[in-house]
Amino acid sequence: MNGKATHTKTRLDRGRGALGPALELVHTGRAPTRAVLTAELGVTRATAGAVAAELEALGLIQVDSRPGAAAGSQGRPSHRLAVNDSGPVALAAQVHADGFRAALVGLGGRTVATAPGCVTVSADPAQVLGEVVDAGAELLRGSGLRCVGAGLAVPSAVAEPDGTALNPLHLAWPAGAPVREIFAERVRAAGIEGPAFTGNDVNLAALAEHRHGAGRGAQHLLCVATGHRGVGGALVLDGRLHTGSSGLALEVGHLTVSPEGRPCYCGGRGCLDVETDPLAFLTAAGRDPGPEVSLLEQSRELLRTEYEDVAVRGAAEELIDRLGLGLAGLVNILNPDRIILGGLHKALLEADPDRLRAVVADRSLWGRSGGVPILACSLDHNSLVGAAELAWQPVLDDPLAALG
Template identity: 35%
Template sequence: MHRPAAPAAVRQGSLRELNLAVVLGRIAAAPRPPSRADVAAATGLTRATVSAVVDDLIAGRLVAEAEPAPRAGAGRPARGLVLAGDGPAGLGLEVNVDYLAVCVTDLAGRVRHHTVHRADLRPLPPADALARLVALADAARLDARRQGLTLAGAVLAVPGLVDAAGLVRLAPNLGWRDVPVPALLAAHPPLAEPVPGIPALVVENEANLAALGELHADPDGPVSFLHISGEVGIGAGIVLDGALFRGVRGFSGEIGHLTVRPAGRPCGCGGRGCLERYAGQEAVLAAAGLDRADLPADTAAARLADLAAAGHHATRAALAEAGAALGVAVAGVVNLLDLDTVVLGGGYARLTPWLRPPVLAEVSRRVLTAAWSPVTVRPSALGPEAAVVGAAGSVVRRIVAAPVGWLNRAG
C-alpha cells in the first residue's frame, strides 16, 4: 500500500530518528513480512541496531510481530514484522457537491471506517456543511477508538482551489469563494490527536488526493499518470515519476475548466465551453433525459451505468458525447505532458466501459504520438472513494516517513 521514499543518507535530526524512518519504511515497503535479519540485510544496519529500533517501534504501536511461517528445516523460525493495526490512523474527510465522506485508514492503509452522507450541499453555507462533516468525523473517531486506533491527523478534500494555508479560494460548483476552512473548523473540537510533526488538519484539492490514493493503492501500478475525478465537477491530479505535480501555486489539474468548445455553454467559473458543461455529472444526466432529483438514494453514476448496460439509447448517446468532450481535453494534456496512462475516477470509474471508446477515439485523432505510443485509459482502483481514502492515507504516510513524532507523543 505504501510507497515511502527512501530517507536521504544525510539529514538533520538524530541518528535514532533516521534509523526509525529507515527501518519502518523498509517494513512498510516489503512485499511480505521481513524478519529483523531481513531488515538488517536490506538496510545495512547492524542486527543489534535493527533489534533496538524494532523494539521501539513495537512499543510505540507502529510495528507488530507476525506469526512465523512454518518451516521444514531445523531451527526456530524468524517472526516477520508488519505495520501495527492498532496504533495511529489517518482521518480522511471530503466535502463534495452532493455528498460528504469520512474515512479512517490504519498504518498499513487498510480502510477501518467509511461513511458517505448524500445531500446537495450547494444551498448550505460553508459553516453548516462543515458542521455536518464534523458530526460524521465524531462518529468515525468513536469507531476508531473502539478498534484501538488513535487518529493522528486529518486531511480534508475539497473540489476547488486551495492555498497552502487551507483557504478555499474558489470551489465554483459549491459556490465557495475565499472560505477559511481551518478557522471554521476551529470552532469545533479537534478532529485528531496532537502529534509532533503531523498537522492536525490539512485542506487539499480532492482530485490531487484521489491521484495520491491511486498511486499508493497499487505498488506495481504506473508512476506517471493523469487521474480524472468525474463528479458534478471534473478535477484532475497529475502524477509525474511518483510525485504529485501541483504547479507554481498548487492549483494544477483544473481539467474541468479546459475549453472544449470555445463558443459553448456558459460555465459557473465565468468561462464558456468548459469540459464540465459537457462531461460533468449533471450535464450527462440532462443529456440522458434524467433528473438528479429522481435519484435521492442512488448515485448518478450507478443509475447511468445501469441504463447504459440495459441499452438505453439516450444514456448511451449522452455518455458518448461526454466521452468525446473528455477525449478532447485528455488529448491536450497528453500532448503537453507525454503521459501514457489516464485513470478515470470518481463517478467515471463505473462508467469507463462507455466513456473509454470515445475518449480513445479523440486521443487517437489528436495526440501526435498515438500511432506508436498508445495511451491506456482505465478505471480507478479506488473509484469514488479515491479522494477520501487518499486523504486518510496521506496522514499515515507522514508517520511512516517520520515516525519519531508519533513515538515522542506516545512516550
C-alpha cells in the same frame, strides 16, 4: 549496559533515519517481508530488524514471529511484515455538493470505520465542517484508537499557503473560504489529537490511488475524475503531488473541449467541467436529474441499466469523445506514464474502453508512439483515503517525532 545491548542500540541509532522510509514501504505494500525491507532500504539484515522492531514498538506494524517463505521460493525464510490493524488511525473527512462523510483510516489505506454521510450541505462552511468533525469524533470515541491527525478533502482548488477554498463552485460557500483554518479549529475543539490538513478532493484521490490503488508503481501519474458535479485533475510525480507554486496546478476542468459548448462557471465555454460531468451526461441522454440520489449515482445507474438505449449510448459516446480530446491535450503537455479515471469517467471507460483509448491515441503525439495506459481508479472513497494520507504524512516522514 552490556555489549549486546550496546550493539543493538548502535544498530537502531544508525537505522533511525530509515524508520520513515521503512514505514512507507510497509504502508504501500512494497515490503511484505523483512528480507524485502532489507533490500529496499539497502541496509544490513540486523539494521532492518532493528527498524522493524522499533516500528512494531510504536504500534505501527506487526512482525510475524515465525519466519515463512512462499511455496517454491529459495533462501532463508523471512519475517512477514504488515500494518497493525489495531494501530493508530487518521480522521478523514470529505465534503462534496451532495453531502459529506467522515471515516477513520489506518495505515495501508484501510478504512476502519465510516460515519453515515450527510446529504445536505449548508452554505456556512463552519457549520458543515463542525458537523463532519463531530461525526468523526464520535467514530474515534467508539473505536478507542489513537488519532495521528485529520485530513479534509474539498471540491475546490485549495490555495497555498493559506488553505483557502478558491473556487467551491458546486457548493454555496463563499470563494476564498478559509477551510483549513476552520477545519483545524473544529478538530482542536473536538479534542482530536494531531495536526489538521486540507486538500482538493481529486488531488487526494490521486495520492491514494498512487499509494494503494490503480496508480501504484507509476512515476508520472495523471488522474482525471468527476465528482458529483464538475471535473478535476491531479498529477503525482515520483510519489508526491504536483500542486504548483500556490496549490492550483492541474485545474483540468477548465480545459476547453467544445469551443461552442455549454457556458462554464469559470466564465468560459465548453470546458471539461461542464461537458463531461454527470449533469452533462444526463442532459445529453435526455434524462431529467432527480432529487433522490446524487447526479453521479444517477449517471452510473443509467450506464449500468440502459446502455443499450440509443440515447444513452449516444450520450456516452459524445462524452467519451470530449473526454478523449481533453486527455490527449494533457498527454501532449504532461507525458504521463499512466492515466487513471474516476467518478463518471471511470464508468465511461468501462462502458467503451476501446473508443476512449483510440481517441486519446489518435489526438496525442505520444499516444501514436505506443499509447499511455488508461485505467479505472480502484479504491472505494479514494478522496477520503487521500485525506487520511495527508494526516499520515508526518508519521511517514518521521515516526518517532510524530508519535513520540
